[in-house]
Amino acid sequence: MYPLGSCTMKHNPLVNEKIAKFEEFSSIHPYQNEESMQGSLEIMYELQKDLCEISGMDYFTLQPAAGAHGEYTGLLIIAQYFKNKNEKRTKIIVPDSAHGTNPASAALSGFEIVSLKSDENGIVSPEKLKEVLNSDVAAMMMTNPNTLGVFEKNIEEISKLIHDNGSLLYYDGANLNAVMGIVRPADIGFDVMHINLHKTFSTPHGGGGPGSGPVGVKAFLKECLPSPVVIKEDNKFKLYFNDGKKSIGRMKAFYGNFPVILKACAYIKSLGGEGLTQASKQAVINANYILSKLKSKVKVPAGNSCMHEFAMSLKGALGGDIKTLDVAKRLLDNGYYAPTIYFPLIVEEAMMIEPTETESKQTLDEFIETLLNIIEESKTNPEVVHNAPVNTSVKRLNEVEAARKPKLHW
Amino acid sequence: MNYIPISDKDKKEMFDSIGVKDTQELLSLQIPETLRVKKLNLDKGMSEQELISLFKQYAQKNKSNLACFRGAGIYDHFVPSIVDEIIGRSEFWTAYTPYQAEASQGTLQAIFEYQSVICELTGMECSNASMYDGATAVAEALLLAVRASRKNKIILSKALNPEYISVIETYTKNLNIEIIKIDIDSKTGAINKENLSGMLDESVAAVIVQSPNFFGTIEDMQELSKTAKDKKALFVAVVNPVSLGLLKTPGEYGADIAVGEGQVFGNQMYLGGSTFGFMAVTKALEWKMPGRIVGQTVDKDGKRGFVLTLQSREQHIRREKATSNICTNAALNSFAACVYAAYLGSQGIKELSETNISKARYAFDKIKNIKGFVPLFENSLFFNEFVFKTDKNIDKINEELMKENILGPLDLGKIDSKYKNCVMFAVTEKRTKQEIDKLAEILTRV
Numbered sequence: 081m082y083p084l085g086s087c088t089m090k091h092n093p094l095v096n097e098k099i100a101k102f103e104e105f106s107s108i109h110p111y112q113n114e115e116s117m118q119g120s121l122e123i124m125y126e127l128q129k130d131l132c133e134i135s136g137m138d139y140f141t142l143q144p145a146a147g148a149h150g151e152y153t154g155l156l157i158i159a160q161y162f163k164n165k166n167e168k169r170t171k172i173i174v175p176d177s178a179h180g181t182n183p184a185s186a187a188l189s190g191f192e193i194v195s196l197k198s199d200e201n202g203i204v205s206p207e208k209l210k211e212v213l214n215s216d217v218a219a220m221m222m223t224n225p226n227t228l229g230v231f232e233k234n235i236e237e238i239s240k241l242i243h244d245n246g247s248l249l250y251y252d253g254a255n256l257n258a259v260m261g262i263v264r265p266a267d268i269g270f271d272v273m274h275i276n277l278h279k280t281f282s283t284p285h286g287g288g289g290p291g292s293g294p295v296g297v298k299a300f301l302k303e304c305l306p307s308p309v310v311i312k313e314d315n316k317f318k319l320y321f322n323d324g325k326k327s328i329g330r331m332k333a334f335y336g337n338f339p340v341i342l343k344a345c346a347y348i349k350s351l352g353g354e355g356l357t358q359a360s361k362q363a364v365i366n367a368n369y370i371l372s373k374l375k376s377k378v379k380v381p382a383g384n385s386c387m388h389e390f391a392m393s394l395k396g397a398l399g400g401d402i403k404t405l406d407v408a409k410r411l412l413d414n415g416y417y418a419p420t421i422y423f424p425l426i427v428e429e430a431m432m433i434e435p436t437e438t439e440s441k442q443t444l445d446e447f448i449e450t451l452l453n454i455i456e457e458s459k460t461n462p463e464v465v466h467n468a469p470v471n472t473s474v475k476r477l478n479e480v481e482a483a484r485k486p487k488l489h490w
Numbered sequence: 491m492n493y494i495p496i497s498d499k500d501k502k503e504m505f506d507s508i509g510v511k512d513t514q515e516l517l518s519l520q521i522p523e524t525l526r527v528k529k530l531n532l533d534k535g536m537s538e539q540e541l542i543s544l545f546k547q548y549a550q551k552n553k554s555n556l557a558c559f560r561g562a563g564i565y566d567h568f569v570p571s572i573v574d575e576i577i578g579r580s581e582f583w584t585a586y587t588p589y590q591a592e593a594s595q596g597t598l599q600a601i602f603e604y605q606s607v608i609c610e611l612t613g614m615e616c617s618n619a620s621m622y623d624g625a626t627a628v629a630e631a632l633l634l635a636v637r638a639s640r641k642n643k644i645i646l647s648k649a650l651n652p653e654y655i656s657v658i659e660t661y662t663k664n665l666n667i668e669i670i671k672i673d674i675d676s677k678t679g680a681i682n683k684e685n686l687s688g689m690l691d692e693s694v695a696a697v698i699v700q701s702p703n704f705f706g707t708i709e710d711m712q713e714l715s716k717t718a719k720d721k722k723a724l725f726v727a728v729v730n731p732v733s734l735g736l737l738k739t740p741g742e743y744g745a746d747i748a749v750g751e752g753q754v755f756g757n758q759m760y761l762g763g764s765t766f767g768f769m770a771v772t773k774a775l776e777w778k779m780p781g782r783i784v785g786q787t788v789d790k791d792g793k794r795g796f797v798l799t800l801q802s803r804e805q806h807i808r809r810e811k812a813t814s815n816i817c818t819n820a821a822l823n824s825f826a827a828c829v830y831a832a833y834l835g836s837q838g839i840k841e842l843s844e845t846n847i848s849k850a851r852y853a854f855d856k857i858k859n860i861k862g863f864v865p866l867f868e869n870s871l872f873f874n875e876f877v878f879k880t881d882k883n884i885d886k887i888n889e890e891l892m893k894e895n896i897l898g899p900l901d902l903g904k905i906d907s908k909y910k911n912c913v914m915f916a917v918t919e920k921r922t923k924q925e926i927d928k929l930a931e932i933l934t935r936v
């Protein structure tokens with residue numbers, strides 16, 4: 081089990097892998113004429129269309145190669161939009177609970193970052209937002225549910241504040257697995273968003289990629305999208321190139337990470353609208369179930385309920401000088417990959433659990449029991465926890481030495 | 491199909507533990523009712539059998555497995571079976587980013603081996619774990635050069651792959667970076683060193699040159715690198731790994747950054763993605779490099795092991811001050827290259843280079859003898875790609891070739907009007923003598 085918060089490590093269906101290996105897809109050169117790659121283009125078109133329905137957005141580009149690349153694309157689109165309007169806006173608001181890629185992508189796009197402190201429940205407070213809103217603000221980036229696993233319930237008010245200010249609202253779709261068929265980002269005020277196909281739409285992570293980070297926009301941003309996108313004309317699929325002056329241009333060579341796109345498309349086709357909704361609902365149930373079993377032992381800033389994941393603080397829950405890191409390592413000894421730790425940064429001694437919908441109740445129960453045992457063990461037998469892991473191929477590795485005298489190849 | 495292994499009985503127990511009666515009540519704890527969507531307007535789900543038959547229908551709408559004489563950044567090289575077999579093992583294929591080192595030694599060592607292969611191939615000192623593709627690798631190399639030199643003027647070869655140039659233009663759009671493009675000589679198809687020298691002064695951060703360049707011509711990297719460094723500019727070499735079996739390595743001619751597209755090593759074409767970009771730098775630039783890096787270390791007992799290292803460059807720690815925003819990269823694609831390189835070995839890579847050159851030369855000579863085809867650069871020294879000017883109808887040529895399941899040359903006029911009536915051929919080790927002869931025969935006849 082891979083209970084990694086923010087990463088959505090769900091089952092990777094084998095049939096999708098099998099289809100992706102068809103030579104009719106793998107042997108296509110990107111500069112073949114459109115006539116000779118109608119099948120591949122149709123798959124891309126279908127995915128663009130389905131992602132529009134799932135998110136409520138009007139248009140999608142499949143070009144970005146990962147989530148961070150999608151953020152970068154989205155922020156360049158926002159910059160381009162204001163440039164096309166001849167409006168100078170230099171700042172992006174990023175909540176302090178955001179993933180590190182958010183501020184990094186904003187900086188790469190030429191923006192200044194305004195960090196917004198979350199309120200005591202870990203969500204964005206409209207009051208605090210008002211304090212930093214001014215005519216320099218191009219957009220605010222939000223993850224909803226946020227990285228604590230909490231739905232930003234003031235989103236309507238936030239959206240109104242942002243839009244009244246002439247700014248745009250960006251949606252980091254890393255947590256889309258919580259809301260498919262439940263809430264659509266475009267309906268609740270978001271203008272631009274990215275989706276991680278390698279999270280929500282079941283494509284494997286491959287130890288760190290390839291991923292895919294499609295970006296969706298509302299209609300008024302269409303001309304800013306990167307080129308090309310796939311369109312359908314007279315029952316033929318075509319690569320359409322936007323006007324070079326108004327579009328951001330190109331995010332990577334060619335059209336996107338095709339096998340990832342194909343697998344996500346196959347996943348959506350297998351589940352259908354109802355299946356996707358069930359998947360999100362079950363993901364929420366599974367996370368709440370784990371939360372219900374742990375909440376008496378640990379601090380959960382989100383409180384008594386969560387969406388598809390939750391961040392908890394192990395501060396005060398552990399014996400002696402045992403840290404979250406030690407608990408993570410002890411989980412490895414027990415055959416689990418450790419949850420995300422020390423993220424989000426606003427939770428002290430954070431551990432973030434996202435079970436996804438594809439684990440059985442039995443697996444969840446075993447995981448809960450193991451985690452509770454380790455918390456107990458941290459008090460009764462701290463040495464064991466401190467020395468973990470011992471069942472892995474190596475013991476705790478010296479990271480300090482690795483950075484001090486880097487040995488990066490043979 | 492929905493891949494949910496939870497029974498109604500399980501669900502009931504879970505609701506009891508949570509303290510709600512159903513999903514509706516659970517969701518209402520988090521989401522205001524007014525924000526909810528009624529339902530998704532998508533097709534009904536499918537069984538596995540239906541899904542396969544749908545995708546078979548899509549597959550049949552492609553014209554695939556052509557004898558490919560088209561390149562321009564993506565090439566039809568042979569991928570040995572061992573590559574898919576090894577990278578397809580679930581320990582690699584479905585694993586997450588190796589944040590928990592002790593449980594991720596396989597992935598971490600795979601990246602370390604990959605970095606070693608890239609260092610060996612390029613002659614550079616440090617490689618990262620991979621970039622998204624060749625284009626983004628070059629764009630990030632440019633940003634790295636600007637960061638490292640604290641200067642903002644870049645000289646870029648016009649014979650850099652045009653897709654890469656577009657990506658660079660996008661990446662630098664809102665940053666204060668000045669880009670000057672240097673043209674190639676119309677006779678040699680390569681950059682003239684005197685031209686470069688004339689454009690350089692000490693305000694230039696870096697010179698970026700691709701070799702073999704977009705038109706297939708091998709540049710005099712030794713001289714260009716020296717010219718750049720004489721004026722204290724960094725030299726960024728954009729190289730094709732297949733050519734490195736024969737050509738001098740970026741390390742040998744003193745490049746500061748070596749980048750390129752890795753698809754050619756062990757990755758299928760797949761409509762141009764997913765592939766990976768590689769990036770390798772000198773020791774001096776190590777801390778400025780974007781992306782993940784794996785380093786060797788020891789565990790508590792002194793046993794050799796691997797970890798992600800130099801992480802304080804990265805976004806999860808440095809946020810807006812990070813060297814890049816990259817997080818997920820292209821691990822499996824780069825691992826494919828690592829397996830491919832290990833399988834071929836250095837002798838194998840040398841032979842691969844030679845076969846590409848000799849087959850391309852054979853095709854070039856054949857085409858040169860066809861009436862209506864004249865080499866665009868009479869004195870070009872090329873690797874596995876070359877350009878002809880033709881007075882024949884290019885669309886017609888490609889149509890006729892397609893009838894024989896041959897993917898003909900790229901019509902360069904469609905990419906840049908300056909190259910109207912020019913066609914570019916790529917010839918890899920995969921093309922057979924019969925295929926090349928057939929190509930020549932059709933070119934003669936049309």
Ligand SMILES: Cc1ncc(COP(=O)(O)O)c(C=O)c1O
Nearest residue numbers: 086146147148179181254817818
């Ligand atoms: C909230 C959030 N945003 C963005 C990202 C970046 O996505 P990627 O790794 O695909 O670039 C992640 C990845 O972990 C994430 O959790």
